[in-house]
Amino acid sequence: VTDLRLPPEALHPDEFNAPAIRMVPFEMGDLQANARVALESEGRHDMEWQRHFEREGVHTLTSSGREAIDLALDDIGLGPGDSVLIVTTTGGPYISACVTQTIERRGCRWSRTLGPDSRAILMIHEFGFPARLPEAERAAGLPVIEDCAYAFGTASVEGSIGRFGDYVVYSLPKAIPVSYGGVLLSPGPLRKTSRLSPEARAELPALATHHLAASSDDQARRRALFEVYRARFGAEGFQPLLEPEAGVVPHAFIVALADQPLAERMKPMLHKAGIISSVFYGGGGYFLPNHQRLSEAAVDYVVANFLAAHRQALSA
Numbered sequence: 001v002t003d004l005r006l007p008p009e010a011l012h013p014d015e016f017n018a019p020a021i022r023m024v025p026f027e028m029g030d031l032q033a034n035a036r037v038a039l040e041s042e043g044r045h046d047m048e049w050q051r052h053f054e055r056e057g058v059h060t061l062t063s064s065g066r067e068a069i070d071l072a073l074d075d076i077g078l079g080p081g082d083s084v085l086i087v088t089t090t091g092g093p094y095i096s097a098c099v100t101q102t103i104e105r106r107g108c109r110w111s112r113t114l115g116p117d118s119r120a121i122l123m124i125h126e127f128g129f130p131a132r133l134p135e136a137e138r139a140a141g142l143p144v145i146e147d148c149a150y151a152f153g154t155a156s157v158e159g160s161i162g163r164f165g166d167y168v169v170y171s172l173p174k175a176i177p178v179s180y181g182g183v184l185l186s187p188g189p190l191r192k193t194s195r196l197s198p199e200a201r202a203e204l205p206a207l208a209t210h211h212l213a214a215s216s217d218d219q220a221r222r223r224a225l226f227e228v229y230r231a232r233f234g235a236e237g238f239q240p241l242l243e244p245e246a247g248v249v250p251h252a253f254i255v256a257l258a259d260q261p262l263a264e265r266m267k268p269m270l271h272k273a274g275i276i277s278s279v280f281y282g283g284g285g286y287f288l289p290n291h292q293r294l295s296e297a298a299v300d301y302v303v304a305n306f307l308a309a310h311r312q313a314l315s316a
């Protein structure tokens with residue numbers, strides 16, 4: 001039983017009237033608010049945003065997280081025939097196509113195990129939950145790219161997230177209300193420059209500075225919403241698949257759901273209700289939005305729809 005009492009018409013609106021509950025915080029109104037922030041910054045050359053990535057080295061703004069990965073692969077010198085070892089938090093088969101397609105577009109291959117053609121390691125901190133590099137892979141001495149696309153703000157118990165890799169990648173829309181942008185941290189100046197447009201280059205430092213200044217509140221909000229999800233789901237017998245240890249900023253709530261065909265039947269029902277979410281393929285879960293702009297009512301709506309879809313999928 002959730003706290004929001006909704007008539008079935010409100011819980012299952014016509015798809016043309018459904019809300020948009022997305023994985024990321026950006027809303028249309030931000031375009032105007034962001035334009036104002038950029039204007040008021042008066043084009044000052046602003047390096048302040050770099051402060052939020054506590055680390056030595058070169059900080060580069062990119063058009064996306066994908067471009068940041070591509071620039072890192074380029075800088076390491078990966079080309080056709082080379083392979084990237086991918087290590088994730090859960091070790092499950094799920095890897096965002098954003099990542100694999102970026103690797104494949106360079107003519108490179110990727111693998112989940114170390115091989116003679118492995119030239120780099122890409123570590124993905126899935127939805128903010130820290131991945132760890134096993135000793136055998138670490139001993140290979142390959143350059144490491146940490147993919148923190150969904151992990152802005154997370155620190156591990158060892159405090160190493162975003163500090164450990166030779167390169168670190170972020171995707172800004174997953175952290176703050178902007179609709180494009182990425183960050184690449186590198187040990188030195190990059191061989192190639194970002195294809196970020198001159199207009200974006202002029203505004204993005206101001207937007208990043210402005211929004212990242214609120215990041216500790218945003219992170220507290222994500223942790224609090226995770227607990228709202230936990231309470232609502234717990235009352236119905238569902239548990240989170242991954243537990244946020246100290247320092248973790250969860251960028252999704254993954255519900256443990258072992259029955260994958262069932263989860264696959266639920267996905268279109270949740271999408272029809274305007275809830276962007278997906279099966280955590282091969283990992284025994286279903287991931288749901290958890291960002292700072294969500295209200296508790298949104299979480300109630302998501303949970304109520306999840307439960308309804310679960311019932312319907314079971315009886316289908």
Ligand SMILES: Cc1ncc(COP(=O)(O)O)c(C=O)c1O
Pocket residue numbers: 064065066067096098099124147149150170171172173181182
């Ligand atoms: C793990 C991971 N890395 C990188 C990216 C790419 O980020 P962007 O959408 O900014 O290109 C994504 C996108 O979903 C992702 O999930």
